[in-house]
Each structure stands twice: as C-alpha cells, then as structure tokens.
Amino acid sequence: MSKVTDKLDSMAESTGKKAEVLQSALDEINRDEQEKLDVIKQQLKDADVENLFGTKKEIKALPDTIDIDGGEKILYAANAFIETNSVLVVCTNKRVIFLDHGLIYGSKSTDIPLDMINSVSYSKGLMLGSIAVTNGVITTQIENMQSYSAKKMAETIKQAAADFKQTSAQSSPGSNLSELRELKKLLDDGIITEEEFAAKKKQILGI
Template structure:
C-alpha cells in the first residue's frame, strides 16, 4: 500500500471517529503513515501544546500504544511512544475554554495544554480503558511450543493437507529441535 493511500485511510479513520484536527496538526498527521503499524488503529487523537517545549503536538491513542508526535520546522520530527502498561495515570484539568492533560509514565510527567475541554476528557477516558486491560494484552504472543506444533501437524495430516510422508518429515524436524 502506498504512503498516500495509508494517509487517506488515516484521515478516513479520524473522520469516522468524528475527529477534525486543525490546520496546525497537518504536519504531524502527514507523518502518521510512517509511525503507525500497518494494522494499528487510532482510538482517539487530540492536539495541544507541549508545556515544556511550547510546540504544537498531536497525541494519538491507538489500540496498542500512546504516541506523541511533534513535527517542528527547525528540528524535524520527534516521536515518543509508550505502551499502556507503562502509563501509571492520566488526568485532565479544565480551565476556562481549554484543558490540560498530565500523563505519568515511569518517572516522567508529560504535560500537554491547550486541549479542548471536551476532547481532553474523552481522550483520558479512552486511554484509561486501555490502561485497565490485563497486562497480558500488551505482551507479545509467545512462540508456539514444539508440542503445539506437533498437534498442528497432526491436525493437518488428519485433514488431508499433509501426506503421511510430509507429516513424518516435519515431525522429525520438530523432534530434532528438542535434542
């Protein structure tokens, strides 16, 4: 899939989520095809200002991780991402027209301000839903054991996908791994 069509996919995804980024987020959104995995889905996206650097950023919650994207003209692209099991807390504080969000990750606090009040609340809610998931959902799946692979071979032989010869050959290879 080309980068252009992936960007179009991302824009459609944002539209379906009823997320309408401002013109100020355009640079960061253009970088998302290179940042997101092919099958990674955006859960929510907000834009704001990094309190430390004063740069305009986007904060993306996906089905896998939390991503900060800062694309500034002078120094290039800065991307930080964190798995949800590393986030210890997320909170927002409403001000007159806008809100700020504090995200506690390990020993750091990332502070974003200039976020719309409604969007800050919704974003925090979405992230908390992922934080509440069991830790195992963020762990990479383990490789199948030799026993699992042998069982799979048996099923393939029984269903006629493998001949007796192919089954014996593959079984022998697996058993040699045990030695």
Template sequence: MDLATVQDQLKQAGVTDLFGTKNEVRALPTILTDDEQIVYATSGLVDGNTVLVVLTQTRILFIDKGLLYGIKSTEIPLDMVNGVSYGKGLILGKVAVTNGANTTMIENIEKGNAPILADRIKAMAENYKVNLRNPAATPALDGPDQIRKYKALADDGIITQAEFEAKKAQILGL
C-alpha cells in the same frame, strides 16, 4: 498504511481538533504500523511545542514536525501508563499521563476533548494490560455474547459504530 486510511481512522474516531498539526497528520502513515488503529487524537502543547497526540490500541504518540529539526516522535506504551488525569478551564483543558516517574502534561487541549482523551487512554491502557496478563484466559464467547461485548465498546466510545457494525457482520458471517 496510507494518508487516506489515516484520515478515515481519524474520522471514525470522532477526532474534531487537529489545530496546527496538518504536517503531523501527513507524517502518520510513516509512523503508524499497518495493524495500528487510531482510537483518538487531538492537538495540544507538550513542553511548549504544538503536538499531535495520537492514541492507538498499543501506545500514545506525541508527534511534532518542526521546520528546522524535522519530525520528533515520542511514545508511551499503554502497558507503562500508571495514571491519567485531566482538568478543564473556561476554554482549554489539559491531560496528565503518568508512566513510572515521568508525567507528560498535554496542555491547551480543546475543553471538550480533554475528558474524552483521558477516558479513552484509561480504557485502552486497562484493556491492553488485561490482554497482556491473560491472553488465553478470555473465555470463548458465543455469537450473541460477542456482539453484546462489541456493542458495549461502541456505546462507551472505544470503537466506532462502523467498527461495531463490521464486527457484527463478521460474527454473523454476513
């Protein structure tokens, strides 16, 4: 994956706040796998450090590129997410992600981005867990049902309109 692909995925995901994380964005091509898709991202504070929070279809990444210690990347696999909550203040918000006995608090998120991040983490984690439990249990859908399913995902903001259009064209064989 290259930087142009990462920037395109960020744009398609509707990412608006990358305050103070330009170096972290530049490091994403070396951290993400080729088949990972960015679902959402925002900047925030974790343990007092400015980080880039990146949600993909398989994990939540917390990336901090410091001047002295290089890059620090931690992750929470989506199947380990037990709970997600958010709060909003006058200007900034925060999101708490619980995995097992650990809670990661992401603070100083732009107020409008906190509920978006929380909702997308919840949706992606549930979808990931369902697919892990029942990979073959999903019944085969015909073309119109598949298109309806992807349209609902686009309407809920889980995939972008461009991704929906591409999947629709693929299903219709265009």
C-alpha cells in the same frame, strides 16, 4: 564510428530502462504511502476526531509513525501543547504518541506504551483542559487542549491502557509470575521504591 554509435544507443537504452524501473518503484512507494494515509484519515473519522487545526504536517507524517501493517489503530487524536511545543497527540490501541513536525528538524516522535501507563488525570480550566499521563516516575503534562478533546483523550487513554493490560494478562498468564519475581528482586535490591513496586504489580496483574 558505427561501433561508437551502437554503444551509445545501448547505453541510452540501458539508462532509459533504469529510469523506468526507478520511476516505477517511486510510484509504488507513493501509492503505498497514499493508501496508508487514506486508512489513517478514515480511522480519524471513525474516532470522531474533528478539530486538528495546525497539525497538517503531523498528519502527513502519520503513515511513517503508525504501524498499520502491524495492526495499530488510531483511537483518538487531538492537538495540544507539551511545554512550549505544539504537538499532535494520538492514542492508539498500543501506545500514546506525541508527534511534533518542526520547521527545522522534521518530524519528532515520542511515545508511551500503554502497558507503561500508571495513571491518567484530567483537569478543566475556563476554556481549555489539560491531561497528566504518568509513566513510572515520569509525568507528561499535556496542556491547552479543547475541553471536550482533553476529556475524551483522557478517557480514551485510560480505557485503551486497561484493555491492553487485560489482553496482555490473558494472553500470557505464565509470564506474569516471572515478571513479578523480577520486580520483587528490583525492590529487594533497592532499585525501585515500594510505591513503584505496587504500581507496577497492579499494572502486570491488570488491576
């Protein structure tokens, strides 16, 4: 009987240690997530982001979306509508992110890398504004934004895209020639149009 008791005590002790290790790991994950969230909130504050009404869930999902460790930084953010979905639009120094935290499917995130953006336009209505972001032949229409937020977002995306392309061109000048050759081949093969070729050429050269 004593052997059985000793074995049960040993199992209980082992189970207790495993539970402690598991809890310690969970606590560390929670601390890491909280630290990332604190960094994101500070970045939003530094970017003078004020009204993000209705995007609390999207903001909580940002630590899993923004690559803080990789140097990604929020430049501006605003709530808006794409088609009929309410989204949080975030412009970083690497991409434009559209984050939608649904009630059923959880967080849904899509993005446009800054080097793929061809143009950004802004239009103002009586009370609200909208932005059109063109990525190749695709245009993403961002609607129902506060006029100030829409204008600032458009300006931020334009500047961020220009800065990113300029930095990329300066850091890898040798690769531009290779990209242009590949692009010309796509044009010659009829895969892209003259307009797409011209737009992508400007993008590669940062002009």
